[in-house]
Amino acid sequence: MAASHREIAVRLVGVTKVYPMGALQVQALQGVDLAILQGEFVVILGPSGSGKTTILNLMGGLDSPSGGRIFTDGAEITALTVGQLTRYRREKVGFIFQFFNLIPTLTAQENVELAAELVSRPLAVGPLLAELGLGERLRHFPSELSGGEQQRVAIARALVTDPPLVLCDEPSGILDYETGKRIFALMKGICRQRGKTFVVVTHNAALGQIAHRVIQLRDGRVVRDEVNPHPLEAEALRW
Amino acid sequence: MGKLRLQLLRDLAVHKWQFGAATLVVALGVALFGGAYSSYQNLKASYAYSYQRLAMADYWLLVDEAPERAVSEIGALPGVAAAEGRIVREVPLHIPGSAGVLARVISVPQERPASAIDLVLVEGSFFSGPQAREVLLERKFANFQGFRPGDTIHFKKGNERIPFKVVGVVISPEYIWVTKSAAEMFPSPRAFGVVFLPQERAEAFFGSQGRYNEILVRLEPGADREVLLAQMGQVLRSYHIARLSQRDTAEVGESRRDAIRGYRVGEAVALKDQPSNKMLEMDLESFHQLSLMFPVMFLAAAAMAIYTVLSRLIQGQRPQIGLMVAMGYSRGQILGHYLGFALVVGLLGVAVGTGGGILLGIYIGDMYSGFVNIPLRDFQVRGDILAVGAGAGLGVSLLAGLVPAWAAAGLRPAVAMRPSAPALGRRPPVEALFPFLARLSYTWKIPLRNIFRNPRRSFYTAAGVAVGLALILSSASFFDAFHSAIDLEFNGIRQYDAQLSFAQLDSALVSRKVASYPGVSSSQPLLQLPYRVLSEGKSKTTLILGLPEMGSPYRLFTPEGKAIAPSPEGILLTRVLQEELGVKVGDTVSLQPVAGVVGATRMPVVGIVEQPVGGMAFLPLRSVQDLMRQPGVATGLMLELEGHEGDAGLRQRLYDLPQTAAINFMTEQRRFLDDLLALMWGFIGVMLAFGAALAAAIVFNTIMVNTTERRREIATLRTIGLSQGRIFLMATIENLLLGLAGIALGLPLGYVMAVNFMKAYQGDLMSISVVLLPRTFILAAAGILLVLLLSQIPALRLIQRLDLAAEVKDWNS
Incomplete structure (x- = not known):
């Protein structure tokens, strides 16, 4: 895919990842080259152990590759120190997890504020939560929210720092069908309206239909990297 | 080896530090009980054994003068095992370079063993004969003054200096604690000593042949004391001693120096009122308090430690438990498996604690032997006490383990294999009470809410810190109380030198x-x-x-x-x-x-x-x-x-006054008391170590459990961009807040314990008020906080090493 340097949100060059497992070495990624463009909604598909979560972790600076280089926003994150990586995660990336990972002792609003106070120009927390349909649930603790509501709080937390890149690991993994679809609709809308780059990791191949691009992994290699010329709206999805 | 047992051993190995800390607390409780209670029993038995073997008197009849016949008649009364007359007088000793020493001279019969109050010879030999110009010196006095057999001491009689040869150094059951009288409990051996003289030599020296001013009476077991006292009074009446009253406080020897003499009265001092015995009883009582009070608290803390660690382990192994049930393991097998952890902790704790208790007992015994003259020791490893300690340690461990193990055995597989519900979040009540807390930064708000997230565990941590601090404070209060008493005595009351x-x-x-x-x-x-x-x-x-x-x-x-x-x-x-x-x-x-x-x-x-x-x-x-x-x-x-002590010339001049018996310098007296107190530093050192170890083990365990339990949260915080330093700070704030709560609990607890501990020192001999100096409290609290900060290091390292990528995906963490 041809793209100018400015348009690339994340670029992986010859990235490998090896996990030592006792006496064995597990090759999670085997020379991945990839470029994700700004404002794209990308879905990475693959069976368990294909390396999709590893790619997400490397893009988010949660892990470092065994070889190769990763660039985002013009900077090489593989060369960052621990402190710089923290700042990178704080300012450039939003994370959405399968299990929401909200802080149980903080309310919905506080969970989002916690991330907001880490950056100098956060989005307004109240309106953001209201926009995500949580205007009435601000003072509720995670244990008082449904799964869908919790995930929406997690989305708000990921967006409040206004990061260019949002990384999602099986965001509907433990949600029911309808709620899962609503979450994807929400994310897709945000991607479109706010111009964020979304990278979603899932094993659900049907989700590829809503993506601008679908990347398929197998055994740590990219086996398919396709642009979807006619992405569906999430509401139209069936699986 | 069965697979469950293998799993048990592997889990123990994985969580070795946490189970190790719980084991340590069990061991501390068992050791403290074993050491302190054995020492209490050892001392009690040694005193009793010494009294029995050395024919300790049951009564001291203090009279102005009674003839040999009166003694024989009392000895012949039914129920009296032995009666022995003796002369007890205080005589100034001339020791070159010393400003006068008052010797309590006690006559001793030549026959060995004596029928009442026998002496134990620790050095030299007994008198060569009943008329020998020889003396035996009480050990503390001899050691302090540096007298050895072969030396010569001089009695001062008017202007005369009468030499006596020191032939031996002895211990007397009457002076296990060397007191001068009930009013002078702590005489310095620089100014006061006990000296034994052959009976006939003493009679000749004091010009009191066949006449005694003290009769020692030893009773047959079961003798009716009231009846015998009346009979002894009757015997003495026939020798013109008008009355024999029972003294309620003993001042053996004090009446020897009575200013007014010549009245034919007598007094009977019972063993229970004898100053040395009373002092020992007082000490034993404080030991008794200590040996029960603290082990109970330590074992309670141990129970909480086991409960916390095992609960956390079971929480983390819910899927595994579900699987085991699904595979067909019975409830009993699962209960037994998890109870096995408590059993291992209990057994190890008991083994280490029992060994520690034996060593502690030996240490306390040795330390005590520095304080008091124990004539005959009955120090032994007390199997019955160690067994009680071991039983308590094991029982408490199993009981503490039973609660989480029972819950594990009751888990249904489908429930167990599902992710647990999100931790319950709620606004802690303190935020309603103090609304400003809700406006605190997250660096403060998260730790504060975490404390209320698991109130039972937080309370247990604070209680662990409190017990550790209380142990330190109540032991230290002993010093503060005695130092304050010494200060009041020498800086407040006695404004003379x-x-x-x-x-x-x-x-x-x-x-x-x-x-x-x-x-x-x-x-x-x-x-x-x-x-x-x-x-x-x-x-x-x-x-x-x-x-x-x-x-x-x-x-x-x-x-x-x-x-x-x-x-x-x-x-x-x-x-x-x-x-x-x-x-x-x-x-x-x-x-x-x-x-x-x-x-x-x-x-x-x-x-x-x-x-x-x-x-x-x-x-x-x-x-x-x-x-x-x-x-x-x-x-x-x-x-x-x-200059407080005067120069040598003045001291000599005062000493040479014909009226002078002895001069007691306050600086010397104070130095002696300070030295006596300094011997107790060993004791406070042990208590400090125990208190600090308890606090460290409890805090370590809680922090480790909290950190393990919150791995995903911590990883999430790191993922969204919180720095490691800020997460360390949040963990430290949480721990410090718990520590401060523990200190707030520990201060009153320590004070109450000190009050209990010092009760033994509030009687008719002395009244030592409970004192806890702010300095002591600040030092102890700062020490405990330091221990707390050190104890969190392993947990901070765990945070530092968290695999963020793995943790944020782990639904079970």
Whole structure:
């Protein structure tokens, strides 16, 4: 895919990842080259152990590759120190997890504020939560929210720092069908309206239909990297 | 090996530090109980064994004079095992370079073993004969003064110096704790010592052939004491000793120095009132308190530690438990498996604790032997006590493990294999109470909410810190209390530098003469007499001190700390005496001289005086002289000296006065007491170590459990961009807040324990008030906080090493 340097949100060059497992070495990624463009909604598909979560972790600076280089926003994150990586995660990336990972002792609003106070120009927390349909649930603790509501709080937390890149690991993994679809609709809308780059990791191949691009992994290699010329709206999805 | 057992061992290996910390707390509790209670039993048994083997007297009959026949007649009374007459007198010793030592000289029969109060020879030999010009020295005195067999000591008789050869060093069951009297519990061996003389030599020396001033009586087991006392009184009456009253406080030897003599009265001092025995009883009681109070708390903390660690382990292994049930393991097998952790912790804790208890017992025994002269030791490893400690340690461990193990056994597989519900979040009540807390930054808000997230665990942590601190504080309060008492005695009450004791009642005018000596800043006479104070059926034998009305360097203070002067309008009583008699200011008490009948009167109590040691009463000097109808007399002088101790010339001049029996310098006395107290540092060192270890183990466990439980949260915080430093800070704040809560609990707990601990030292011998100096508290609290900060290091390292990518995906963490 041809793209100018400015348009690339994340670029992986010859990235490998090896996990030592006792006496064995597990090759999670085997020379991945990839470029994700700004404002794209990308879905990475693959069976368990294909390396999709590893790619997400490397893009988010949660892990470092065994070889190769990763660039985002013009900077090489593989060369960052621990402190710089923290700042990178704080300012450039939003994370959405399968299990929401909200802080149980903080309310919905506080969970989002916690991330907001880490950056100098956060989005307004109240309106953001209201926009995500949580205007009435601000003072509720995670244990008082449904799964869908919790995930929406997690989305708000990921967006409040206004990061260019949002990384999602099986965001509907433990949600029911309808709620899962609503979450994807929400994310897709945000991607479109706010111009964020979304990278979603899932094993659900049907989700590829809503993506601008679908990347398929197998055994740590990219086996398919396709642009979807006619992405569906999430509401139209069936699986 | 069964697979479950293999799993148990592997889990123990994985969580070795947490189970290790729980094991340590069990071990500390078992060791403390084993060590302290064994020591208590060892000391008690040693005293009893020494008393029994060395024929300790049951009664001391103090008389002015009784002939040999009276002793024989008492010895022949049914129920009396033995009666032995002896001479007990105080004689100044001449020791070159010393400003006078008062020796309590006690005659000893030649026959060994003695039928009442036998001596244990620790060095040298016994007398070569009943008339030998030889002495045996009590061990503490001999050691302090550096006397060895073969040395010579000199008795001072008027201007004469009479030499005696030291042939041996002994321990007496009567002086396991060397006291001079109930009013002088801590005489310095520099100024006071016990010396034993052959019976006939003593009789010749004191010109008292066949006549004794003390009769030791040993009773048959089960003898009726009241009947025998009446019979002994009857025997003495036939020798013109008008009455034999029972003393409620013993002042063995004090009556020897009675200023007023010649009255044919006698007193019976029971063993329970004998000062050395009383001091030992007091000590044993405080030991008893300590050996029960703290182990109970330690074991309670151990139970909480096991409960917390095992609960967390089970929480983390829910899927595994679900799988086991699904595979067909029975509830009993699962219960047994998880109870196995508690069993291993209990067994290891008991093994280490029992070994530690034996060592601690040996250490305490050795330390005590430095304090007191234990004539015959019955120190042994007390299997029964160790077994009780082991049983308690194991029982507590199993009980603590039973609760989470039972819950694990009750888990249904489908429930167990599902992710657990999100932790319950709620606004802690303190935020409703103090709304500003809700506006705190997240660095503070998250730790604060975490504390209320698992209140039981937080309470347990704070309680662990509190018990550790309380142990340190209550042990340290012993020092504070005694240091304060010593300070009050020497910086507050006794504003003089030396007390010169007359050999016998003499003219107070000596004071004027002494005051004119160069180097003497002031000299004031003092009249000190043994008296019985009575009020509504209660009676107490004590000393009345006659002090100059104006300018007395013996200062008196009310319990509120206000200065008070002796008044001719009535008597002042120390708080100890007041409480013993149950009187208050305004009540009238009767005063009866211990010797004779002259001086009996009634007078009102006009004030209460705070004095740490000795229940005494105070009157103006003139009032006591008038009472005794002996104007112008004194029993000693209170001297203020230049440079506190005077120069060698002055000391010699004072010592050479014909009236002088001994001079007791306050600096020396204080040094002796400080040295005595310093011996206890070993004890506080042990308690410090135990307290700190307890706090460290509890805090370590809680922090590790909290961190393990919150791995995903912590990883999430790191993922969204919180720095490692800020997460460390949040963990530290949470721990410090718990530590501060523990300190807030530990202070009153420590105080209550100190009150209990010091109760043993509040009786008719002394009244040591509970004191906890702010300095001690601050140091102990700071120490505990330091321990807490060190204990969180492993948890911080765990945070540092968290695999963020793995943790944020782990639904079970």
